[in-house]
Amino acid sequence: MSARFTFTRPARLAAIAPYLWMLLFFLVPFGFVLKISLSQTAIAQPPYVPVFDLTQGLSAINGLAELSLDNFRLLVSDNLYVLSYLRSLAVAAVSTSILLVIGYPLAYAMARLPRRWQALAMMLVIIPFWTSFLIRIYAWINILQHDGVLNKFLLVLHLVSAPVVWLSTDSAMYLGIVYSYLPFMILPLYASLAKMDPALLEAAEDLGASRTRAFWLVTFPLSLPGIAAGTLLCFIPIVGEFVIPDLLAGSNSLMIGQTLWLEFFTNKDWPVASAAAVALLLLLVVPLALYDRLQRRRLEQAR
């Protein structure tokens, strides 16, 4: 028995290449973000004063004295940043709630379709996820613009007397976010609802529970893991969203992803952009850790 081959050792060796890759291109870059967030802005190329340089050896430690928390102080003291953080959280919370309200009935109906149709329905949900994000937002600009399809439709039906301004409003942004993230909400919900044993519902109804009551007592609690997964899968990326608010929302209040982009590309203030990234990451640590745990548990169950 002891001489038997196993996959364990070679599988561990397989980890080496991806491990090194992720260390180098995922973890180490965060070190740079942290480092530059602590340095001063400079008008130079690249536009920051290096804080410490490992090539200087021990003398680099002296450089630590020049570390500054100025950028973080700026983040806290400047209303622009605090407001855009709060706005990001609010937008993500509202959108995730809308997604849940729209996604749940859809996922529920999908799970009750005949088996043959379920695969097709699932495919239909996934296809938009494969089409480009940018294209989907652009499709909505086509519809929502001043003389777009929606306004024409409303005018023809005499529901409005003059074209309504849809673009550059918060409603357009929410519409775009809900549209883009709907597949991310539906799939985990559907996965948990489809696994459910229909006999449980029959039992509840045989025991005299009304349909509504059976839903709240049986179906809903059993779908909670799906709700948690869908919520995290949508909430976390929406907080850092850039493209949708940039193209669909007005420019009077920004989300943190936009602020970061602006600092970086327009103001060329890399240290402040880095500090904003660090703060955004700290904001997301709790939901990220939750997501990580959930993901691991799911994969362990799959085994």
Place this chain on the structure above:
Amino acid sequence: MKPRTVHALSRFNVVSLALGFAFLYVPIVILVIYSFNASRLVTVWGGWSLRWYGEFFHDRAMLEATLMSFRVAATSATIATLLGTLAAMALSRGGGFKGRTLFSGMLYSPLVMPEVITGLSLLLLFVAINAERGFWTVTIAHTTLTMCFVAVVVQSRLGSLDRSLEEAAMDLGCAPARAFAAVTLPLIAPAIAAGWMLAFTLSLDDLVIASFTTGPGSATLPIRIYSEVRLGVKPEINAICTVMIALIAVVIVIASLVSKLSSDRGENAAPL
């Protein structure tokens, strides 16, 4: 006797399905229809025409960006598939090795990490090591993101495999490498293919990470489209988008055919 209501679709279910799918598809259909509009004004219908497709195929900058996007997508998807499959093997067959928690954490975080953070951090790395920004920096950035998706797709397939097959091969004296090539690899091939296609389309789509990591003169297609869209709706963009949608539809059809051909049993791995 109570009627069996559990399996039947209620009216509410049917309405949710109809509205839900209409919501998902109507905008794309409208976009495609307007790409065939002869009028320069996007909103005035001037009859059917292929005029804007002609404009696209004569727009050098757009064509170059398209070519760049396809080169990046093909290269990064290939590297990501290789690394992601190795990572999936390590996680599902490697047991509890040292540093496993960090490894899986690094693999799952990019799936939901806001793109602005990933893009910014990679750019700072490239600047620090003085890498010339262009094709390779975008490719590396996309590989980092998409290998995580490949790892998840392949890992879920590995998790649902019957391990006794590969164990039997090794009990019969197959070295692990041979057992992998003869037993495991053919079984996970559909997931690997799905992973490659997912990586390819994700790379083709990406705007934010590419904007951070690219250099002057090497814009990808989403970067070009984005700068045009900011200036307003142009019928040429509708045509480009329609071409992209058609391409992705072809990829999906191939993907579903591949997975249908190779997954004879009911358990087909979803592309997500």
